[in-house]
Structure formats: C-alpha cells, structure tokens
Amino acid sequence: MDRGRYTRAEIEAFVQAVLTDGFCVLPDHFDRSKLASWGEAFAPLLERHVQQEGSLQNRGAERYYVTLPFDLTFADPAVFEDEDILAIVKVLVGDDAVMCQLATDTPLFGSDYQDIHRDAPPLFPETGEETLPFQLAVNFPLVDVTTANGPFEVARGTHMMSKEEALRRIESGEVKLEPLLLRIGDVVIRDVRGLHRGTPNRTKTPRPMVVIGYSRRWLFRPEVSIQIPRAVREKLSEQARFLLRFNPVVDSLDEEGIETYQSFAY
Numbered sequence: 001m002d003r004g005r006y007t008r009a010e011i012e013a014f015v016q017a018v019l020t021d022g023f024c025v026l027p028d029h030f031d032r033s034k035l036a037s038w039g040e041a042f043a044p045l046l047e048r049h050v051q052q053e054g055s056l057q058n059r060g061a062e063r064y065y066v067t068l069p070f071d072l073t074f075a076d077p078a079v080f081e082d083e084d085i086l087a088i089v090k091v092l093v094g095d096d097a098v099m100c101q102l103a104t105d106t107p108l109f110g111s112d113y114q115d116i117h118r119d120a121p122p123l124f125p126e127t128g129e130e131t132l133p134f135q136l137a138v139n140f141p142l143v144d145v146t147t148a149n150g151p152f153e154v155a156r157g158t159h160m161m162s163k164e165e166a167l168r169r170i171e172s173g174e175v176k177l178e179p180l181l182l183r184i185g186d187v188v189i190r191d192v193r194g195l196h197r198g199t200p201n202r203t204k205t206p207r208p209m210v211v212i213g214y215s216r217r218w219l220f221r222p223e224v225s226i227q228i229p230r231a232v233r234e235k236l237s238e239q240a241r242f243l244l245r246f247n248p249v250v251d252s253l254d255e256e257g258i259e260t261y262q263s264f265a266y
C-alpha cells in the first residue's frame, strides 16, 4: 500500500476542518485515469438502474442512487484503503471504524434542486445537542463538477446544530449554501449531518459522485451495506477485512436487487 502524501499536521488540519466546517477537500487526490475507468465501468450500471428503477426517483426527478458492486474496478484498495483518507477517518470516527457503503449519486438532465437535508438523524434527538462525528461520507466525482452539471451544495458548520436552526441561518443568509466545484480526482470528506442539497444537472452528461461511507463501529444503518463476494474477500488485506467486517459475505453478487437505501433525507 502507498504511503500517504500528507504529514501528521496536515491530516490534523483536515480533521479540524471536518470538525469545524463539516467537510474538507483533498485536492487532486486520486489518479484521474483510474477514475476514468470507474466512469466507464459505471455507465452501464447507471443505464441498467435507470431502466429498472426509473419510476422510483425517490431522490428527485432524474436523480439516481446506485450501489456499486464490490468487485473488479470498484473493489479498489488504492481508493477505499487510501492512507490519507483512512488517517482522517480514524481520528474522526475511531481506529475501529467500519466501511459500510459504496455507492453513487447521479443527477441527470432534468434533475432539480433537492430539499435541503442531512443524511442521518441526530443520535439523541431528545437532547437537541449534537455529538462528535459518527458517520462520514467520502465523496469524489467521476467527472469535473461545474456550475452547469449539478454541484453538491453544502452549508458550512451546520452539522453541529439542529436542522431547524441550520435552516433558519440559511434562510436569514447567515450561512450560505456553497456549491462544491470539483475536478475529477478531488475528494471531499464530510460529516453526513451537514445540511446540503443536490442541484440540477443542466447538461446532457451524467454527473456521478461516488460515496464511500465510514462510520463508528457501533452504528448500524440497515439501509446500506456492501455485499462482499467470497472470492474478493480472499484477496483483501487484513486492514480491508477489518474495515468491512460487518458486511455480508456472499457467494456471488445479487445483480438484480432493488436499492434498499430509499429513506435518505433527515
């Protein structure tokens, strides 16, 4: 495995950004030609998904959530065991963090603004208090993200306040929704409680955004999981097996499954 590119102090600065702002960006982190291969492998999956589940569109018109098969192109340790990303993840959600999600969000032409939402409810809603992070999304696009093709918009610092308070601050202009314009290769690490929304893709080219979920070991989100084919598991490193330890091991991938992650906005 490659050694990370960042020093301990730089890793700590990314961690602080996630704690304070709710997200950080690692510029030009992944190899672009690798991500071009991901894009090629993803295109037929998206097409099949749209044919199978086109009418569901629960994330809004022309916007699709597609789980990636943990196999071939996508079971790539250079991505999910990236040393820098794991260093940040482990400080934020524990040395014994788990990887629980490998999927994509893709707005197509005809998509719209989503309602502003977070991806997880607070742990203890009755207290009105937010806690330290417990679930992270590592996002990276498979195309450059411009103002035209539906940038993800995020409201900085809203992961540590109630949704009502965050919406009030956005409404009053105290907090802005910032479009994340990204080059292919850039990586975003975010606390999934930060308020955000998808925006319309006004181009004819899909805008896939990969999401890898890492969380505290005790967090169970039954909506998401990664099927690990036995043959793939055999080739994984010890670290990878540990990261993926609570996911189901299968003889072969269930190709026809309907997405189970339908309830996504809190």
Ligand SMILES: O=C(O)CCC(=O)C(=O)O
Pocket: 059, 105, 106, 107, 114, 119, 150, 151, 152, 196, 197, 198, 199, 209, 264
């Ligand atoms: O990638 C995007 O445009 C954001 C999508 C999103 O937030 C969601 O569907 O939950």
